[in-house]
Amino acid sequence: MDFEYSDKFENLSVKCPPDDYLPKNMTVFRWVFNEITDERNFKPLALQNPKRILDFDDTTKCKSFALSVYNSEENAKKRFQFLKNTMGEKAYKTLGTNIASLNITEIDGVNEEPNAQTGHISHHLSKNHQYEKRFIIISTL
Amino acid sequence: MENLEPYKIDKLDISLEHKGDLLYHEGVILSHFVENYGEHYFYKWCDCDANYNRWKIFKISVKDLFLFFEKEITLLQLIQKNSFVYFMDLDNNLEQKSIFICPTQKIPKDYLPSENSFFDEIEYEMYASTLKDNLQKQANNAINFIQSMMEKTRNMEDIKNDNFEGIKNKMDNLFKSYSHNKEFANLLLRK
Numbered sequence: 001m002d003f004e005y006s007d008k009f010e011n012l013s014v015k016c017p018p019d020d021y022l023p024k025n026m027t028v029f030r031w032v033f034n035e036i037t038d039e040r041n042f043k044p045l046a047l048q049n050p051k052r053i054l055d056f057d058d059t060t061k062c063k064s065f066a067l068s069v070y071n072s073e074e075n076a077k078k079r080f081q082f083l084k085n086t087m088g089e090k091a092y093k094t095l096g097t098n099i100a101s102l103n104i105t106e107i108d109g110v111n112e113e114p115n116a117q118t119g120h121i122s123h124h125l126s127k128n129h130q131y132e133k134r135f136i137i138i139s140t141l
Numbered sequence: 142m143e144n145l146e147p148y149k150i151d152k153l154d155i156s157l158e159h160k161g162d163l164l165y166h167e168g169v170i171l172s173h174f175v176e177n178y179g180e181h182y183f184y185k186w187c188d189c190d191a192n193y194n195r196w197k198i199f200k201i202s203v204k205d206l207f208l209f210f211e212k213e214i215t216l217l218q219l220i221q222k223n224s225f226v227y228f229m230d231l232d233n234n235l236e237q238k239s240i241f242i243c244p245t246q247k248i249p250k251d252y253l254p255s256e257n258s259f260f261d262e263i264e265y266e267m268y269a270s271t272l273k274d275n276l277q278k279q280a281n282n283a284i285n286f287i288q289s290m291m292e293k294t295r296n297m298e299d300i301k302n303d304n305f306e307g308i309k310n311k312m313d314n315l316f317k318s319y320s321h322n323k324e325f326a327n328l329l330l331r332k
Contacts, residue, residue, distance in 0.1 A: 044167070045167045045168050048168075049191075049192075049233050050189060050192060050193055050194050050231070050232055050233040051168060051194075051233055052167075052168025052169055052170075052186055052189070052194055053168055053169055053235075054159055054162070054169050054172050054184060054196075054231075054235065055159045055162075064167075064168075067167075068166060068167050079166075079264070082261065082264045083164070083166060083170060083264075084255070085254060085255040085257045085258045085259075086164060086170060086171060086185075086216060086254050086255075086258050087170060087185075087186065087254065088250075088251055088252060088253055088254055088255065089251050090186075090187060090188055090251055090252070093188070093189070094168075094186070094189060095166065095167075117263045118263060118264065
């Protein structure tokens with residue numbers, strides 16, 4: 001599979017994406033900002049400036065090229081609410097303001113197994129995903 | 142970002158080592174650091190602009206860290222136990238742009254967690270559970286050490302008593318053995 005940022009993570013000392021990340025057909029939910037075309041919505045941490053990091057080993061670097069999605073709208077909201085309790089109102093400034101959804105397919109990338117308790121999934125996206133045109137905002141956070 | 146200029150200082154007078162991230166979502170939200178002398182500190186993400194992330198840095202006692210992990214106190218209370226906190230603006234290369242020392246009562250409201258900011262093992266990173274377990278192990282080791290010292294002290298007293306008994310028995314035997322020569326026995330006892 002051709003990954004969107006493979007040229008940036010191919011020299012890492014860890015296998016990236018990890019071998020247990022698999023292509024899947026499923027509906028995913030992601031935090032986004034008000035406008036779906038906002039450039040921050042589908043830009044992974046690795047490409048953000050400034051990055052919200054304090055250390056950067058190769059495992060973290062690999063993860064920083066993935067997008068966070070959830071396996072249900074409820075899980076996406078629940079996780080945001082928890083982080084908002086920790087971060088305060090500034091959570092909206094860095095994490096997002098809305099939930100968007102998409103039925104991703106096996107050609108869209110590879111995914112880690114959903115976290116059994118939070119439903120979180122790290123998603124390494126393939127080239128030509130055009131998520132800004134395909135994700136649809138369904139609710140507010 | 143909020144104006145913290147009145148609290149600006151030249152440099153941070155503590156040296157901190159990054160130990161692990163406690164909360165993470167497409168970047169760090171809460172991280173654990175340790176100072177040279179083993180003091181615990183948290184870095185909590187607070188704000189950002191086009192060039193810098195702003196981190197709040199605050200100290201935590203081991204006891205309060207325990208209470209936090211036991212869900213007895215919140216992250217907000219951990220912060221409020223300090224009379225002051227630091228803020229640090231870091232760029233993309235983790236270079237410091239500004240450092241502030243701010244009285245806890247003057248922390249902007251938007252920079253504080255909610256009153257429900259309890260620890261949750263499910264939501265925190267694996268490192269949090271590791272840290273919690275390590276603290277528990279250290280506490281258990283300390284308790285075991287104290288108990289072992291108490292036991293040793295008790296044993297020493299037993300030994301003293303045993304020795305006393307032993308000496309007393311030996312003396313009795315000597316008296317019996319040398320009852321015909323009490324002068325010898327008395328001499329032995331004096332030695």
